[in-house]
Amino acid sequence: MVVEKNVPLQPCNTFGIAARAQTLVRVHSTADVRAVLADPELAAAPKFVLGGGSNIILTGDVKPVVLKMEIKGLRLVEETPKAWIVEAGAGEVWHDCVAWTLAQGFPGLENLALIPGTVGASPVQNIGAYGVELQDRFESLDAIDLATGHTFTLDAAQCGFGYRDSVFKHAPSDMPGADGLPRGMGLEGRAVITHVRFRLPKPWKPVLGYLDLERRMAEESVLQPTAQQIFDWICDIRRAKLPDPAVVGNAGSFFKNPTVSPDQCADIIAREPRIVHYPMPDGSIKLAAGWLIDACGWKGKSIGKAGVYEKQALVLVNRGQGADSVTGGEVMTLAKAIQTSVYERFGIRLEPEPVVV
Template sequence: MSLQLQPDVSLKPFNTFGIDVRADWLVQASSQAQIVEALAVAQARQWPVLVIGGGSNLLLAGDIPGLVLRVATRGIRLLDDDGERVVVEAEAGEPWHGFVLHTLGLGLAGLENLSLIPGTVGAAPMQNIGAYGVEIQDLFAGLTALDRHSGETRQFSLQDCRFGYRDSVFKQEPGRWLILRVRFALQRTAHLRLDYGPVRQRLAELGIAEPTASDVSAAICSIRREKLPDPAELGNAGSFFKNPLVDAAQAEALRLDYPGLVAYPQADGRVKLAAGWLIEQAGWKGHRKGDAGVHRLQSLVLVNYGQASGAQIQQLAQAIQADILRRFGVQLEMEPNLYPQQ
């Protein structure tokens, strides 16, 4: 067997919250063949399987039975280049930010607003990750996934993925699809998205009047480093709650009570509320109970100060959800995936 099955492994190094739980078995697969073999072994032994990448979108609330399959495949290639539009494919295990920097180094624009988002390329379509006015769906050119039900590979188009706000078919059908590689359509001529004031402001502070895609990436990295703690220094999974979508009438009613409400009208008539603003208004910013807390600078980020368990982080999240629902009538939804499922 080419696989290295590791028994009774701590998953602390494999999740950005730094939660110290154990897996019955761990495999780190560096090829599609190893992924297929690992799934076959798990099926033969009737083990449940948890697939992980960078571990940046996980809240591990207990030990993980069966097999944890870490996708560690690497590789970036250019598939098509007409002189302007370039299709780039990356293996699922590529670190996301490294991939973004690689494309910028090739003179390709498009991914710069998604700089410094933790995780891997394979996880990006699952969440339809987005930041500063850009989402994965805006640059998506297809992906290859393994159907764990049939064992066959399938090519997904933009329509097939059913992308929504932090959503996709891969989240809607949990446990079925394992993303193997993803393709993006990038441009040699930059069409910069500078819709968000903080980005323009940071560029102005840097004295950059005519920014390049790399300039935008550097500005966004600077902003994110100021706002978000580094998981290597303080365990976290980035933004813990989705920005909730409410109907226009509810948003207007909230605005009457809270004139400073941070809200963004959507194309479908609904309104996206800033979850971080709601949490801060409710007084949770900087809150700490034991080693589980809300970051002192960014109320959307829950943190592990060292020895917090996943259950303690979950309890804090549930307390925040209940308080926001009571105060504002708004239900917050977690972004990280909770394991084991409860």
């Protein structure tokens, strides 16, 4: 266990916001987590788990003990006639994990290429892109209870996956729901994920259907793309649309795509015929948040050093650098102004994706 004091967090968050951790512990193994819980001072303090820092907005210095997840490891756990079961340490870079599975001949994660962050954050957010969500390829995960130190395993049902949602984004609560039954126990702030396992199905089938992928198939005259081709295409598409955090600080897609009823969608289409929308399996309609923001005129605009990316209105960016970086307050001021504009024009409340600390 490596414990550091007064640690700058600007290199640890992809938005490049300047902040400090009063105490930071680098976690390289499950033993390191247990060592934290065995230390009288550290055990009593609140905890904040930090992976790749790609989905957080820091609004000030972090007072809880920061557990910097750096557990590594990639391996094939099991191969059956129906699937490959692959395990990754929570500290592995997500994109590197995707590339490794393909290199080993285990396709299935290619649609999730180039999503920033670490493996441990992937089930928390239920990451998704180009028709595939983490839950579609999820087998199970291991985590440690920060209250008891006990290790436990969760399957997909126990993770409570939803759109960019999971049990790890909800606080523990014994409050009853509308039906009078307990809502269940959330695990936000209660557990730290150490390993994640993926079920990559056999036989492999490509997930296509998105316009960008169909264009690439037509351009290259490929009717049956391989997993590697889909991986390469998605990397190219994402690099063309989204800023590289190493060059322009950002947290990826800042807002969730909202869902509405068919009647609500029809009402909006009557006023805005060009609105981008997608029917969902449950009958609801998903709207493109980036289109809504662009329609309100925000693309390329800024408040302070927080800006809206010129090529994709769904991405907020850091227009400062180094010591003159954007602040978390500026980012959230811009986000709230965008939310207000979208609500006033469309009657839709946009929900931010990043965790605000």
